[in-house]
Amino acid sequence: MAQISQQFIEHIEKQLPESVPLDDLLSACQCPLRKSIRANTLKMSPQELRQEFESHGYKLLPIPWCEEGFWVDEDEKALPENLGNWLPHLEGQCYIQEASSMLPVKALLHDFECHEESAFLDMAAAPGSKTTQLTAKINNQGLVVANELSSSRIKGLHYNLQRCGVTNSVLCHTDARHFGESTPEFFDAILLDAPCGGEGTVRKDEQALANWNIDAVRAISQLQKDLIVSAYKALKPGGRLVYSTCTLSKEENQEVCQHLLDLYGDSIQIKPLTDLFEGANKAITKEGYLHVYPNLYDCEGFFVACFEKKPSDVLITDNTSNQNTRFSFSPISSEHYTSASTHTSLFGWDIGPIKQQLWQKDNRGKSLEIWYLPKSTEKLCRHIKLNRYGIKLMEISKHGVKLHHQAAISFGHTFSKQHIELNAQQAEDYYQGKDIFLDTPIKAPTNKEFMVTFKQTPLGLVKHLGNKLKNNLPRDLVRDKTFNQLP
Known part of the structure; x- marks a missing residue:
């Protein structure tokens, strides 16, 4: 009470x-x-979310002010306590809200x-x-x-x-x-x-x-x-x-x-x-x-x-000096764009459409980071200090080019090559930080970097070693208990 x-x-x-x-x-x-959930339409439609729940015997009721939101009728069937460890939630297809x-x-x-x-x-x-x-x-x-x-x-x-x-x-x-x-x-x-x-x-x-x-x-x-x-x-x-x-x-x-x-x-x-x-x-x-x-x-x-x-007749001008010590990025150079696009082409990923939003940043001389920044980020940084910027896509070093986890999560839906579909158990293992052992080992490919998906949704990156996929999920994203099916 x-x-x-x-x-x-x-x-x-x-x-x-x-x-x-x-x-x-x-x-x-x-x-x-009443518990409620929202479909993230960047990754899943409301109809798909509703179908997923109802296929497991749950009843969803529409929320009148949110086309993507549903109440779960727990009088019909109660939700599991650890819904946050459900794969569609971990994949970002839905949000508990x-x-x-x-x-x-x-x-x-x-x-x-x-x-x-x-x-x-x-x-x-x-x-x-x-x-x-x-x-x-x-x-x-x-x-x-x-x-x-x-x-x-x-x-x-x-x-x-x-x-x-x-x-x-x-x-x-x-x-x-x-x-x-x-x-x-x-x-x-x-x-x-x-x-x-x-x-x-x-x-x-x-x-x-x-x-x-x-x-x-x-x-x-x-x-x-x-x-x-x-x-x-x-x-x-x-x-x-x-x-x-x-x-x-x-x-x-x-x-x-x-x-x-x-x-x-x-x-x-x-x-x-x-x-x-x-x-x-x-x-x-x-x-x-x-x-x-x-x-x-x-x-x-x-x-x-x-x-x-109310609208104003006064023209808004940005009088802030362009001398900005907080912004440590520069537009991607032709040389580094060539390196980046050559590597992403291995995945069938054309970064041409986002070229104007690609920036480079020196990583203390160890490597060069390539970032995707939202429009107006540089202008905003003239005014305030940011904690995190856009999406880190990859690093270029003497060892070559290596994609970052966020590149797969944010843009992996456009990859047409170098991806492997996991089954439900393998997807659970991936989120638990485990390596994936393959039923049919093959000769390790020249480019060992692959993306893994579950039900065509990007999970992250692995290193393909022929007989296993070495897990490259960032350690802070590892979850000890995951499940792929609603009870």
Whole structure:
């Protein structure tokens, strides 16, 4: 049973709309949270995900605000506890994500025109659920900056972006309150899923409301106000800003939005979310925000507000000096492009279409790294320091050219040669870091570097030694327990 502070009950009762009776809210807070999952359309269609689950006896229910999302009806059949070790999840074909947290990206992209030069900012990105949802919806177009203040969460964020095949993102590790000053009017769209009190998460965290107090709410509300002002300043005129939380109190929601409007109401306006999805009217506030209480859609509590910055007649210019000591890349040289393309041709991979986004970086004189960087990365680096850049594709050294794991994960779907399809047991072994022994040994090929796939989905790279495939999966990606079939 969830422990709910009496102070919270008295507090929220004063704020509830007439359409949400207190008893209904408290009753919903005591119910287990429905589990949900989202198809990553960079690698799997919603229809394929649904078919995979239903072939094993599970019942999926569509989430009305996310075409790729489904609730799993566990009254029909319960999910295994370790779903994160299921091969389609490890391969990035799906993402375990709470249903209401799929709302902010829906609001950000609803009727939004994305193009190849669009720049997006996810101000508080870890663990990556919304970033991966965003990049899939825009099909890896443009530039997505995934920022995370917590250093302990950066690694997990990078892992989720990598396994999901994201190629248009860079990672930043900074206090998001600095974006307004560092990157003024740089971004076309910004998602601020703000740090919050987490009141709406009580259905999965029974202690979320046990020690609630109003002072903590007011303290974090001040941080949220600073963040939303920073987001406003970093947004281009004509751009879009979505503010969201997984909490319920108006101090962290409507009052934060009103703070923005009080300061900049002459240049930013609310974009009502009334027609965001069928049934949205149940959660719409008088301002046009979505205030989702746990009992409304049988999910976590959530709040979503959408704003649009009014267009300006003033031409935006980048006056930042080109003298940038933070950017250690240079455009790929003709010599190194020839070496790289000769090697990738062995895999049937033509890197010609991405040549303009290929950059080289010296690795302390030991080798030369070739990277794929999203458009506008160099321009962005004039303003802020990045934690991780794009996709490392390969290294060129005196020993030759060697592909990197990320090259296979991100671009392996275009390889027409040098790949080997594994069976289910071999795929499990690969993720467990084991070498793969072949039933029919052959003479080791001249170029021993191969990609391995499972059900045509790239897993990573191996060294073909004739009688076995030496596992080259990075050690930090090894999983002790994996399974290929849902029970």
